[in-house]
Every structure is written in C-alpha cells, then in structure tokens.
Amino acid sequence: MSWFSNYLFGDYSDESVVPDSYEGTAISDSFEKPVSSNLRETEVVSGIRYRDNTVQLDLNTPVEDPYAQQGYSNFGYGGDFVQQECYPNQSYGCEQSFEHQVYSNLGDDGEPEDVSVDEEGCYPVTFSFDTTQTFSSRKELVRWVQDTAKDNGYLIVTKRSNKRGENYKIWFQCTFGGEHKSVATQRKTGSKKIGCPFEMIGFSESSGSVWRIEVTKAKHNHTPIENFEGHAYARRLSSEDKKLVKELAEQDIRNQSIWRTLTKNNPARKLIPKDIHNAVQKINAEKNVGKSPMQKLENILIEKNYTYYMRTNEISNEVEDVFFVHEKSFTMWCAFPHVLMIDATYKTNMYNLPFVQVVGMTSTNKSFTAACAVISAEKSENYLWVLQRIKSMLAGCMEPRVILTDRDFALMNACEQVFPKAHKYLCRFHIQQNINKNSKKKFSDKEWKEFVRTFWTLCESTTEEIYMYNLENFEAQLKEADREQVYDYMKKSWLDPYREKFVSCWINQTINFRQTTTNRVESCYT
Known part of the structure; x- marks a missing residue:
C-alpha cells in the first residue's frame, strides 16, 4: 500500500472528491543525502527510518473501542507501546528496572528524617479512620474514604467488591498494595506496587441504606505521600470535570487552556496537561466509533469549512496525499502571498507521516497558516502535487516572491518547477543544525562559540566585498586552529553551492521582510 506499506485508506469514503489521481510508486527509506548542487535529484534529505518489525496501523479499520489509542508511544500519541508516566523522585513508570522508592519525610536540612519501622517493615500510622461513622450510599462511603486518606497523605483504591443478596461488601487497599505481576513485554517497565x-x-446493612467501614489491616509499609502529581489515580477527573472538558473541547479550546481552567477551579487537584489530552482523546473517540480515520478526517474538513483535495493511487484507489486550506487562511493568503515558508515534520501525528505546513506573514509581522498537507513520502512528486495545488488556488492572485525551505532536495526541486520566478532561500536555522551535527564535536565549548559567532558574521555580510573579507577571516581562523577539514566541509557543502540562498548580500536584493529562517513554521507546530 502507499502510505508506508500496509496501512492506509483502502476503503475510500463516498464523501471524497478526488480531482487528481496517479499511479503510486514504492517508497524508499529516507536518508541524509551527500552534498550536491543538482536540484533535479529526487532523493530525500530529511526523514526517518522505521525500526524493524514496527506494527503499522490500518487506517481503514473502524474503531470499535472508544477508549483505544490512549497511550503515548515513542513516535507520537496513541502508538503500539504505552509510555508510562515518570516523575522526579518517583521511579515507577520509567523504562529501567528498579526497586521502588517511596516518599520520605524530609527534615529542615533537606535530609530524610529517621522513621522507625516495626518487625514487619511497616511505618507507624499517624491517623485512623472513624469506624463508627455511617453512610447513606456506597458512593458516599467511597468518596469519604478516599478524601480522608488523601488528606492524610495516602491513596486508597477499590480492590474488589461482592454482592450476595442484600449484603454488599467493598474491599479497599492502598495504591501501593499488592505485588506487580510480570507480563512479558518488549520494554522494561516499573511498578508502584510494593x-x-x-x-x-466497606459493607452495607439491610438493603444498602446504611454503610459502615471496618479496618482489617491498619499499617502501611511506606511514609505518607507528599506530592500527588505522580499518581494518576489522584488526578482522575470527576464527572463534573469531564463535562466541562467536553464543553470546552467542542468550542475548539486548546488543551492547555482547558488544563489552566480546571487547575484554577480546583488548585488542590494536581492535574497535568497529559490528563486533559487523554480526556479529549476519549471524547473524540466516542464521537467517531465505527468510522475509519479517513472518514473522521473528511468529516472534520467539511464541518470546519476547509477546501481540500486528495490524490489517490490509480490502481488501488488508496489516498496518498491530502491537501487542505481553511477559508479564513485563504483570505489571508490572497492578501499576503509575498513570502511563503514551507517545512515538514513528523511530530504532529501518530502515523509518522510528513505533515507539510505552509506559513505566510502579514504586513504587521504576524504569522498565519496558509495551507497544510499530509503526504505519503518526502519525494519530489509529492511536493510537486502540493505546490501545484497551491498555485491553482492562487489563480488570479500574485504568486509568492520568496520561498523559504530547509535543504530538502525534493522540496527544492518541486519549488523550482512550480514557481520558477520566485526566489528560493534556505533556512539559516537548519543550516546551523546541520553544521552542529557535522562539526561541533571537533571543537571545545569556547572554540565552538567563537566559530558560530564568526559564521554568523559571515552570513550577515551586507555586500559581496564584506563577504569576501569575512570569508578570508573565517578561513584563516579555521586553518590557524588546524581545522582545514571543517573549512572544506563548510565551503563545499554550504558556501560555494548555496551562499546566494542564505547570505545577506544576496538575499536582501529581494524584499523578504527580513525572513531568514522557517522558525515561524516550527512555532506553528507547538
């Protein structure tokens, strides 16, 4: 299949409008391409390699379980391996094996105080439950037990329950109770059970109208908990909280803002942003039970008034590329088409597919998203289709004068074909990242700072004469430090083939509104 073998859109929705189709090609692994000035090459510069035996998801399969995909995988949310939480001073949830460490009482000097334990290794309990109190319902009893324990630094959870006739019993235990049952997995995990x-x-008398409690074992083998943030059970959302999260999520409020609202309403609850993300994921999953991811995407695009195009494989009719633009973005785009910044990332989706974002800027120096696309591979043909969609939507409007990208040969090649009159520049930030990866280990920290300062002075050269002068100083500095290999790399990889795409004396000949990086695109991902 076309989206990284065996997992995309085999069953195409009836709602789709497919203006273009073509016969797909096999996708090869991406790699870092050797330096070349030939923009007609189609190799991919940036990309990732999948690990062997990685199980990919079938996006055509309807989701029957509304609570699926609640994990945090190594390559995005909702992947195959659940990433457990790990917090400072709490060792459970980390990947390494360990002996569980519980919270300790700290003295005024910051060192743990000596706490005596009995022969069974248990700590003295500083409080006791009032076993004479009665409750009118099971819910009231459970809430009282958990709130009382939490106020004293403990977390009590339901172990099991049993109902026989009119008698109802609930067994409670500490959240650290029980022993971890080892299950064979592909990664080492820890456990908080000690x-x-x-x-x-807790038990009811007569028909459940009166509930009482009885403490059978009152001792704990750990000290009271001082920080509840590391305990997911203590951060559970109440039914009122879930209702509020749903209302705010339906209004397109960001997860971070929802988290701030709930934290402000109840500062005592130690919620973390991940809790809100999981809650929103569950809400969305419940709304889309029985629909494939492709159908979900189309529904969202239609509901939010997006203009979208899809490209399919002629033989299998599988979707390979999706391009979409919001109506408000299109209005902004037509008003400010002068500078476009294009970048692709894998970190915004759970399928590790390249997400291409096109960002523009207004006359008041504000960023806006002009268009987005999800593509099956970072190849010239995929980028070519995306840029052709951009050009077709700009019919009757001025085409971009400046296009900023990283050194992705496939994207650079597509830009050259679709917008031959536009000035194509390279992102200085990505250049710096490549230089860091290749050369930083050859310098000490002090020498590296001086090298970077000299390089940026070279990039900021305002005339060709100043550039040549700074280049001579740059060369002399490296050769004097016996780093001719670094200079050869800089000259052959960047300065000779691409200096006109990132040095000020050349790029400032065109009105670029002082845009020298694609950082605006990076900021839109967050």
Whole structure:
C-alpha cells in the first residue's frame, strides 16, 4: 500500500472528491543525502527510518473501542507501546528496572528524617479512620474514604467488591498494595506496587441504606505521600470535570487552556496537561466509533469549512496525499502571498507521516497558516502535487516572491518547477543544525562559540566585498586552529553551492521582510 506499506485508506469514503489521481510508486527509506548542487535529484534529505518489525496501523479499520489509542508511544500519541508516566523522585513508570522508592519525610536540612519501622517493615500510622461513622450510599462511603486518606497523605483504591443478596461488601487497599505481576513485554517497565498491607472493608446493612467501614489491616509499609502529581489515580477527573472538558473541547479550546481552567477551579487537584489530552482523546473517540480515520478526517474538513483535495493511487484507489486550506487562511493568503515558508515534520501525528505546513506573514509581522498537507513520502512528486495545488488556488492572485525551505532536495526541486520566478532561500536555522551535527564535536565549548559567532558574521555580510573579507577571516581562523577539514566541509557543502540562498548580500536584493529562517513554521507546530 502507499502510505508506508500496509496501512492506509483502502476503503475510500463516498464523501471524497478526488480531482487528481496517479499511479503510486514504492517508497524508499529516507536518508541524509551527500552534498550536491543538482536540484533535479529526487532523493530525500530529511526523514526517518522505521525500526524493524514496527506494527503499522490500518487506517481503514473502524474503531470499535472508544477508549483505544490512549497511550503515548515513542513516535507520537496513541502508538503500539504505552509510555508510562515518570516523575522526579518517583521511579515507577520509567523504562529501567528498579526497586521502588517511596516518599520520605524530609527534615529542615533537606535530609530524610529517621522513621522507625516495626518487625514487619511497616511505618507507624499517624491517623485512623472513624469506624463508627455511617453512610447513606456506597458512593458516599467511597468518596469519604478516599478524601480522608488523601488528606492524610495516602491513596486508597477499590480492590474488589461482592454482592450476595442484600449484603454488599467493598474491599479497599492502598495504591501501593499488592505485588506487580510480570507480563512479558518488549520494554522494561516499573511498578508502584510494593506490597502495602493496608486493607479496609466497606459493607452495607439491610438493603444498602446504611454503610459502615471496618479496618482489617491498619499499617502501611511506606511514609505518607507528599506530592500527588505522580499518581494518576489522584488526578482522575470527576464527572463534573469531564463535562466541562467536553464543553470546552467542542468550542475548539486548546488543551492547555482547558488544563489552566480546571487547575484554577480546583488548585488542590494536581492535574497535568497529559490528563486533559487523554480526556479529549476519549471524547473524540466516542464521537467517531465505527468510522475509519479517513472518514473522521473528511468529516472534520467539511464541518470546519476547509477546501481540500486528495490524490489517490490509480490502481488501488488508496489516498496518498491530502491537501487542505481553511477559508479564513485563504483570505489571508490572497492578501499576503509575498513570502511563503514551507517545512515538514513528523511530530504532529501518530502515523509518522510528513505533515507539510505552509506559513505566510502579514504586513504587521504576524504569522498565519496558509495551507497544510499530509503526504505519503518526502519525494519530489509529492511536493510537486502540493505546490501545484497551491498555485491553482492562487489563480488570479500574485504568486509568492520568496520561498523559504530547509535543504530538502525534493522540496527544492518541486519549488523550482512550480514557481520558477520566485526566489528560493534556505533556512539559516537548519543550516546551523546541520553544521552542529557535522562539526561541533571537533571543537571545545569556547572554540565552538567563537566559530558560530564568526559564521554568523559571515552570513550577515551586507555586500559581496564584506563577504569576501569575512570569508578570508573565517578561513584563516579555521586553518590557524588546524581545522582545514571543517573549512572544506563548510565551503563545499554550504558556501560555494548555496551562499546566494542564505547570505545577506544576496538575499536582501529581494524584499523578504527580513525572513531568514522557517522558525515561524516550527512555532506553528507547538
């Protein structure tokens, strides 16, 4: 299949409008291409390699379980391997194996205080539950037990429950109770269970109208918890919180803003942004049960008034590229088409597919997203299709004068074909990143700072004469430090073939509104 073998859109939705189709080609692994000035080459500069035996997801399969995809994988949200939480001073949830460390009481000097333990290794309990109190319902009893324990630094959870006739019993235990049952997995995991012996029973008398509690084992083998942020159970959302999250999410409020709202409403609850993300994911999954991811995407694009195009494989009719533009973005785009910044990232989606974002800027120096696309591979043909969609939408409007990209040969090649009159420049930030990767290990920290300062002075040369003068100083500095290999790399990889694409004396000959990087695109991802 066309989206990285065996997982995309085999069943195409009836709602789709497919203006273009073509016969797809096999996708090869991406790699870092050797330096070349030939822009007609189609190799991919940036990309990733998949690990062997990686299980890809079938996007055509309807999602029956509304609570699926709640994990945090190594390459995005909702992947195959669940990434457990790991917080400072709490060792459970990390990848390495360990002996669980519980919270300790700290003295005024910041060192743990000596706390005596009995022969069973249990700590003295500083409080006790009032076993004479009665409750009118099971819910009231559970809430009282958990709130009372939490106020005293403990987390009590339901172990099991049993109902026989009119008698109803609930067994409670500490969140650290029980022993971890090892399950064979592909990664090492930890456990917070350390065999805490605490146990309590809640039971009803007569027909459940009166509930009481009985503490059968009152001791804990750990000190009270001082920070509840590392405990997912303590951060559970109440039904009222879930209702508020749903209302705000339906209004397109960002997860971070929802988290701030809930934290402000109840500062005592130690919620983290990940809790809100999981809650929103569940809400979205419940709304789309039975639909394939492709159908979900189309529904969203239609509901939000996007103009979108899809490209399919002629033989299999599988979607390979999706391009979409919001109506408000298009209005901004037509008003400010002068400078476009294009970049692709893998970090915004769980399928590790290149997400291409085209960003423009207004006359008041504000950024806006002009268009977006999800493509099956970073190849010239994929970028060519995206840029052709951009050009077709700009019919009757001025085409971009400046296009900023990183040194992706496939993207550079496509830009050259679709917008031959536009000035194509390279992102200085990505150039710096490439230089860091290739040369930083050859310098000390002090020498590296001086090297970077000299290089940026070279980039900021305002005339060709100043550039040649700075280049001579740059060369002399490196050769004097016996780093001729670094200079040869800089000259052959960047200065000779691409200086006119990032040095000020050349790029300032065109009105570029002082844009020398694609950082605006990077900021739009966050």
